Amino acid sequence: MNANWKLLKNGLIVTINDSADVDTGDILIEGKYIRGIGSNLKHSDAQYFDASEYVIIPGLIQTHVHLCQTLFRNLADDLTLLNWLNKKIYPWEALHTPESLAISTKLGIAELLLGGTSTILDMGTVNHMDVVFEELARSGMRAFCGKTMMDKGEMPIALQENTSKAIDSSLTLLERWHNTGSERVKYAFAPRFILSCSKELLTETVKLSREYNVPLHTHAAENMTEVDIVKTMYNKDTISFFEEIGAAGPNLCLAHCVWLNDREKDILRDTKIKVLHCPSSNLKLGSGIAPIPEYLDHGITVSIGADGAPCNNNLDAFTEMRLAALIQKPKYGAHVMDSESVLRMATIEGAKTLGLENEIGSIEVGKKADLALIKLNQVHTIPYKSIYSKLVYSTPSSAVEHLIIDGEWVVKNRSLFNYDINDIMKQANYIANKLFIN
Amino acid sequence: MNANWKLLKNGLIVTINDSADVDTGDILIEGKYIRGIGSNLKHSDAQYFDASEYVIIPGLIQTHVHLCQTLFRNLADDLTLLNWLNKKIYPWEALHTPESLAISTKLGIAELLLGGTSTILDMGTVNHMDVVFEELARSGMRAFCGKTMMDKGEMPIALQENTSKAIDSSLTLLERWHNTGSERVKYAFAPRFILSCSKELLTETVKLSREYNVPLHTHAAENMTEVDIVKTMYNKDTISFFEEIGAAGPNLCLAHCVWLNDREKDILRDTKIKVLHCPSSNLKLGSGIAPIPEYLDHGITVSIGADGAPCNNNLDAFTEMRLAALIQKPKYGAHVMDSESVLRMATIEGAKTLGLENEIGSIEVGKKADLALIKLNQVHTIPYKSIYSKLVYSTPSSAVEHLIIDGEWVVKNRSLFNYDINDIMKQANYIANKLFIN
Numbered sequence: 001m002n003a004n005w006k007l008l009k010n011g012l013i014v015t016i017n018d019s020a021d022v023d024t025g026d027i028l029i030e031g032k033y034i035r036g037i038g039s040n041l042k043h044s045d046a047q048y049f050d051a052s053e054y055v056i057i058p059g060l061i062q063t064h065v066h067l068c069q070t071l072f073r074n075l076a077d078d079l080t081l082l083n084w085l086n087k088k089i090y091p092w093e094a095l096h097t098p099e100s101l102a103i104s105t106k107l108g109i110a111e112l113l114l115g116g117t118s119t120i121l122d123m124g125t126v127n128h129m130d131v132v133f134e135e136l137a138r139s140g141m142r143a144f145c146g147k148t149m150m151d152k153g154e155m156p157i158a159l160q161e162n163t164s165k166a167i168d169s170s171l172t173l174l175e176r177w178h179n180t181g182s183e184r185v186k187y188a189f190a191p192r193f194i195l196s197c198s199k200e201l202l203t204e205t206v207k208l209s210r211e212y213n214v215p216l217h218t219h220a221a222e223n224m225t226e227v228d229i230v231k232t233m234y235n236k237d238t239i240s241f242f243e244e245i246g247a248a249g250p251n252l253c254l255a256h257c258v259w260l261n262d263r264e265k266d267i268l269r270d271t272k273i274k275v276l277h278c279p280s281s282n283l284k285l286g287s288g289i290a291p292i293p294e295y296l297d298h299g300i301t302v303s304i305g306a307d308g309a310p311c312n313n314n315l316d317a318f319t320e321m322r323l324a325a326l327i328q329k330p331k332y333g334a335h336v337m338d339s340e341s342v343l344r345m346a347t348i349e350g351a352k353t354l355g356l357e358n359e360i361g362s363i364e365v366g367k368k369a370d371l372a373l374i375k376l377n378q379v380h381t382i383p384y385k386s387i388y389s390k391l392v393y394s395t396p397s398s399a400v401e402h403l404i405i406d407g408e409w410v411v412k413n414r415s416l417f418n419y420d421i422n423d424i425m426k427q428a429n430y431i432a433n434k435l436f437i438n
Numbered sequence: 439m440n441a442n443w444k445l446l447k448n449g450l451i452v453t454i455n456d457s458a459d460v461d462t463g464d465i466l467i468e469g470k471y472i473r474g475i476g477s478n479l480k481h482s483d484a485q486y487f488d489a490s491e492y493v494i495i496p497g498l499i500q501t502h503v504h505l506c507q508t509l510f511r512n513l514a515d516d517l518t519l520l521n522w523l524n525k526k527i528y529p530w531e532a533l534h535t536p537e538s539l540a541i542s543t544k545l546g547i548a549e550l551l552l553g554g555t556s557t558i559l560d561m562g563t564v565n566h567m568d569v570v571f572e573e574l575a576r577s578g579m580r581a582f583c584g585k586t587m588m589d590k591g592e593m594p595i596a597l598q599e600n601t602s603k604a605i606d607s608s609l610t611l612l613e614r615w616h617n618t619g620s621e622r623v624k625y626a627f628a629p630r631f632i633l634s635c636s637k638e639l640l641t642e643t644v645k646l647s648r649e650y651n652v653p654l655h656t657h658a659a660e661n662m663t664e665v666d667i668v669k670t671m672y673n674k675d676t677i678s679f680f681e682e683i684g685a686a687g688p689n690l691c692l693a694h695c696v697w698l699n700d701r702e703k704d705i706l707r708d709t710k711i712k713v714l715h716c717p718s719s720n721l722k723l724g725s726g727i728a729p730i731p732e733y734l735d736h737g738i739t740v741s742i743g744a745d746g747a748p749c750n751n752n753l754d755a756f757t758e759m760r761l762a763a764l765i766q767k768p769k770y771g772a773h774v775m776d777s778e779s780v781l782r783m784a785t786i787e788g789a790k791t792l793g794l795e796n797e798i799g800s801i802e803v804g805k806k807a808d809l810a811l812i813k814l815n816q817v818h819t820i821p822y823k824s825i826y827s828k829l830v831y832s833t834p835s836s837a838v839e840h841l842i843i844d845g846e847w848v849v850k851n852r853s854l855f856n857y858d859i860n861d862i863m864k865q866a867n868y869i870a871n872k873l874f875i876n
Binding site for chain 2: 079280312313316327382425428432
């Protein structure tokens with residue numbers, strides 16, 4: 001038996017391949033890669049694993065997360081976006097120490113991994129970002145992450161930076177962490193949003209993200225007031241502004257896109273901008289409901305994310321999938337957002353968003369083995385049919401029993417391989433009480 | 439030690455009393471009743487239970503459920519109300535045998551109890567309803583239930599009844615089960631909705647529900663097409679029609695109320711009609727979003743329910759609470775539906791809906807001991823503050839560890855006292871495959 005080979009036997013495999021194959025069978029893994037999928041596979045060197053009680057899906061991908069905010073969970077309800085940022089989130093991000101940021105990151109990663117999320121696109125905070133990258137590298141998670149850039153607007157002193165500081169510190173982090181700390185951890189530039197970034201900062205970031213071929217991750221058109229301010233500032237709609245500064249292109253990843261007009265939707269389609277949909281967050285901050293069925297009709301790539309703990313208040317891909325399906329139906333009709341399409345948004349469409357569609361997002365020979373094993377023989381998933389419906393509407397994240405990333409067990413029997421969860425919870429409570437709860 | 443006395447020590451008690459007290463303390467129970475709440479309680483005859491790891495809330499109350507539909511879970515997605523009823527639900531209810539109805543009921547009850555729901559208002563099906571009452575009485579759950587009455591519209595033959603048959607069979611069930619099989623099980627008349635009931639049937643049911651002083655449980659203004667048909671049939675809005683036939687009053691429990699005009703809202707307020715809010719179901723069937731903040735501003739009693747498994751696809755009070763909070767914020771503002779108000783909807787407002795506000799719905803001396811014990815030291819509920827926010831936004835039903843009804847353990851350590859859950863799941867799968875899955 002060689003640890004380099006694994007053979008998962010008799011799982012119900014939801015492949016998310018182009019033919020949408022769903023079949024009971026085996027998955028043979030060598031190192032990081034899937035080498036075989038089929039019936040009665042055998043391999044003399046492999047560690048066998050009985051997967052007959054499990055549904056196996058691609059590891060879930062969340063393309064908009066703020067790990068730095070996990071310690072603010074349940075502490076900032078009932079506020080709209082700009083109040084929420086100015087009264088709660090900015091002051092708290094300003095209070096972060098390396099220690100508090102590390103535990104916030106760990107707590108967020110723990111919740112994500114235990115809930116079957118194997119890959120994230122994370123937006124960080126201004127300071128101490130090395131600790132976020134350190135934790136990501138240690139965790140085994142696949143992640144794009146970037147320091148949030150802000151050179152404009154009223155901010156707590158600790159978050160104030162000028163344009164060159166925001167850019168220089170981003171480049172330092174990129175050089176230190178992009179593909180180096182862990183092959184699974186990559187950099188993404190993260191100017192926060194138009195209101196907190198100068199045109200100069202945004203324009204420079206566009207160039208850098210092209211130069212390094214990494215995602216440009218930002219928020220856009222989340223809230224009507226924000227959209228109005230952008231229009232007043234630049235006499236342009238949000239997406240037209242991005243077009244003007246040369247940002248419109250396949251590596252532009254825009255969280256939210258709740259308030260876009262028809263012309264802006266066409267620009268998304270024509271320039272292959274990616275939409276990162278965060279249904280819980282959009283509801284909770286009273287932002288609105290993003291017109292996702294229209295984006296899908298346009299052929300725009302839409303993926304999902306939980307956003308941060310204080311606007312959700314979870315980091316749960318299953319919750320986001322269920323909500324992504326439900327919230328569109330009153331407006332567009334009960335037939336929209338079928339469960340298979342929604343599961344694709346949380347897997348292969350997330351992979352496309354990150355430019356990783358040839359590596360992850362589906363279970364196929366030659367792809368990396370990022371796999372979530374879900375126990376569905378539970379009271380809320382009986383009867384046991386209609387697998388997509390079950391995964392999207394009836395499966396709680398607690399049904400994820402195991403998670404494999406790059407062929408390695410990261411969660412087994414609902415326990416994290418690389419973390420002591422009790423220790424994390426204890427530290428998180430202690431530090432949150434010290435810094436953020438009065 | 440006397441099994442008649444129980445003493446829960448050192449729980450975090452969320453009382454839902456008029457002062458909204460939340461304190462760490464003890465609860466002393468004698469038989470069915472809460473006899474003491476406070477610090478350092480002692481009782482020489484009591485069975486002690488260490489509740490120091492738990493939040494203790496009143497058992498949750500769901501006021502609109504269809505246990506008969508649990509076996510149809512995940513089998514009827516992406517349809518609007520009337521198609522969903524005509525193409526899926528009616529044909530399947532017509533196929534029910536006593537055996538399939540019993541297992542559907544058991545599976546539903548199991549999910550509800552394991553998720554902390556101690557009391558329901560259930561709408562049954564047309565036939566074999568004795569088995570539903572038998573299972574309710576056996577389960578230990580507190581429930582109002584009634585046979586669905588329909589004497590109009592196109593139906594599968596097995597569901598067709600004339601007016602007198604619908605009434606007579608309801609009365610037979612009432613006499614057999616109301617306060618008799620189990621003191622916890624009571625009858626509620628359940629004409630399905632205006633479209634499937636003659637005016638004569640509804641008028642007669644109004645009289646009977648007054649005579650027996652039991653709830654009149656029906657669906658109203660769920661879907662715009664339904665509302666239009668009612669208007670065409672009777673030249674009246676839905677609530678005006680109920681008023682005309684004498685139904686408007688405190689025992690009228692109306693599921694949904696998505697599409698009411700201002701005059702109808704005033705009638706609800708003036709006549710103390712109860713609204714049963716089902717957020718998942720209203721989204722999933724594309725029905726709309728009920729204007730709950732307006733009802734609350736009117737002082738109308740609003741409680742919540744999961745509706746049936748095929749339009750949700752769960753029976754989970756925590757999911758409904760979270761959604762009840764979130765879906766109103768884009769329209770009415772992020773400040774509406776604070777988490778404390780939402781938890782009250784799932785507890786004391788549910789009790790008021792059923793006329794049980796002096797018996798259940800809050801943790802107070804003299805009330806019945808219906809208590810859910812929830813373990814909150816979990817990764818998705820850290821940091822451990824803001825208890826209402828945590829319960830409404832971040833607590834999965836899997837965090838319910840124990841449930842007490844009438845002072846009796848019904849769930850302990852996530853296991854049902856009165857049922858073998860593996861046996862239920864196995865039977866449910868077998869029968870669903872035989873009858874409802876082709």
